[in-house]
Amino acid sequence: MHHFRESDTIENPLAPARLRRQFDAGWWTDFLAHSEQMSRPCVFADALDAGQARLMRRQVLDILAELGQTHKAKYGYRLWLDGRQVDELDEHFALHPLPHEEVEDWVGRAFGERKFGIILNRGEKFSPGLSQAIALIMEPALKMIGMPTEGILFTVFIGNYDMTPLGIHKDSPGKSVIHFHLGPGPKTMYTWRDDDYVTAPGEKRCNNMNIAPHLPSAAHHAFGAGQLYFMPENMFHLGMQDELSIGIACWFYNRSDHDFACELLHRVREAHLRPSERMLKADRRPVDDIATVESALSLLALPGDGDLRALIRDVYRDLRYSLFSNAGYRNSPVPREDKPEMRPDSRVAAEAPYRMLCRPADEAGRLALYVRGTKIALGNFPGLEAIVDRLNGGGKFAVEDIVAMVDDPLAEKKVRYLLGLLHRYRGIAVTPR
Known part of the structure; x- marks a missing residue:
């Protein structure tokens, strides 16, 4: 054969x-x-x-x-x-x-x-x-x-x-x-x-293996x-x-708005609810005294104004950036384990049709970079966003040309670290000259 x-x-x-x-x-x-x-x-x-x-x-x-x-x-x-x-x-x-x-x-x-x-x-x-x-x-x-x-x-x-x-x-x-x-x-x-699809009384409607009468x-x-x-x-x-x-x-x-709200609340919990193993005791306070709940609420890292709606909007924005960076796929790929040799004349190229996306991170001076649905928080530096834009534009570029875009004594170290992350999360391919 x-x-x-x-x-x-x-x-x-x-x-x-x-x-x-x-x-x-x-x-x-x-x-x-x-x-x-x-x-x-x-x-x-x-x-x-x-x-x-x-x-x-x-x-x-x-x-x-x-x-x-x-x-x-x-x-x-x-x-x-x-x-x-x-x-x-x-x-x-x-x-x-x-x-x-x-x-x-x-x-x-x-x-x-x-x-x-x-x-x-x-x-x-x-x-x-x-x-x-x-x-x-x-x-x-x-x-x-x-x-x-x-x-x-x-x-x-x-x-x-x-x-x-x-x-x-x-x-x-x-x-x-x-x-x-x-x-x-x-x-x-x-x-x-x-x-x-008319089922008989008592007949299982979903996951119904009695198919002959319905064909x-x-x-x-x-x-x-x-x-x-x-x-x-x-x-x-x-x-x-x-x-x-x-x-x-x-x-x-696409689901109902209620199901979608449940999904977004789940994402809020995953991203903003700190873990704790502290065990509660029976509450001996009077019925109108709800102070016991404060220890649980303290685990939820809400914005300064405590606006849950604003936090949910931000979670949806985060989801959108993730999807748009991953050609719409809900799940990120399994990260690469190999680390390619990255010589000055090695070529790097974005993996079509995916696009790496950036937006300011919550912490000052840091950038959120979305690569195939994975969110990475990086220290921002002049030239980082320009590198991402250049890669997204298509074509193959030598590592040394990417390094030359950064005016910094540590340019080579920073660029190699960045390209290593982009490769690990499958945003770029790295090939010999």
């Missing part, structure tokens, strides 16, 4: 320039028209070509290999075998895909003839190439429809099961989805509007390798297939 490699083509099938030509504003204009402004399910046959789908399948396998060798059971990895969820994953992770192993070969080695399904949440944290490809594809869409209030995340689905292990179900409220189907086998999605009332959408499927939010649905396939479900995350 021939094993596909990027070097097999003159141009990388997922090269930024190619994806930008392929999924331009015109393509997304047609997408919005066909989906009636993202309000009805539909299939888009003119999407990825065979080489792109194959390479993306390989990148998904690389994610599974990384999880199996490094991260183990983190990040919401779920496995079903013959219809039953498997809780202990060590044996499964030990059979992770091998480099350049085709998906059919890996499945045969890892599962034999058994039916299986894998769901991996927060897939955007892994595989820089796959995350970049989807970010480039989605770039014009975000400019046209705006940034989802809580960003974008994607879920990887792999399996040869006959139907989604979750049965007929709805996803979290407010999440619409673009499903990039990578094959090799096809898939069919069944959807129901609420009024069309006649469903709309169905069949799609194959390289095709895209869109589904609006809040729809009952069920995926079915007869063959092995891989799909990436890219979610636009």
Whole structure:
């Protein structure tokens, strides 16, 4: 069997320039028209070509290999075998895909003839190439429809099961989805509007495995390798297939204002509530004496005027900077562990389509720098913002040219430290001359 490699083509099938030509504003204009402004399910046959789908399948396998060798059971990895969820994953992770192993070969080695399904949440944290490809594809869409209030995340689905292990179900409220189907086998999605999905008395409505009586009332959408499927939010649905396939479900995350307020309050707690293990005692004060609460309130670092609304607004601004620096992705990538050699003639370049963003930090003299969704507080120095702007503008620059932008006796030390951080959090690539 021939094993596909990027070097097999003159141009990388997922090269930024190619994806930008392929999924331009015109393509997304047609997408919005066909989906009636993202309000009805539909299939888009003119999407990825065979080489792109194959390479993306390989990148998904690389994610599974990384999880199996490094991260183990983190990040919401779920496995079903013959219809039953498997809780202990060590044996499964030990059979992770091998480099350049085709998906059919890996499945045969890892599962034999058994039916299986894998769901991996927060897939955007892994595989820089796959995350970049989807970010480039989605770039014009975000400019046209705006940034989802809580960003974008994607879920990887792999399996040869006959139907989604979750049965007929709805996803979290407010999440619409673009499903990039990578094959090799096809898939069919069944959807129901609420009024069309009529359950019998006592029948489980969500995660309903009794599917046969309901298939006649469903709309169905069949799609194959390289095709895209869109589904609006809040729809009952069920995926079915007869063959092995891989799909990436890219979610636009918008929720109710109440749910969003809860998320922002959670972020306030995470960022501004100091930890304490001090145990309270029964309160012996009179009913109107509430002084005991002050010790708990003292843990909350509110602004000087104590305005909680102002703090929530600032938390949302922080979230926006995070999303805009990460092409809309809700989750930051796993940081790099390697430290590249950074000679004066080494070249640095921003990773398209991501943009590093700056704003003043709360502490005087410091700058908040957002790199792929990670917020870094740095001591500000003349030239720092100019460096970020230059990198964001595109192109490759020698380290010595970046150092020359800073008029400071410690310029080289400061620039190398800055570039090291940008590389660690995947905002830039560093290459030899």
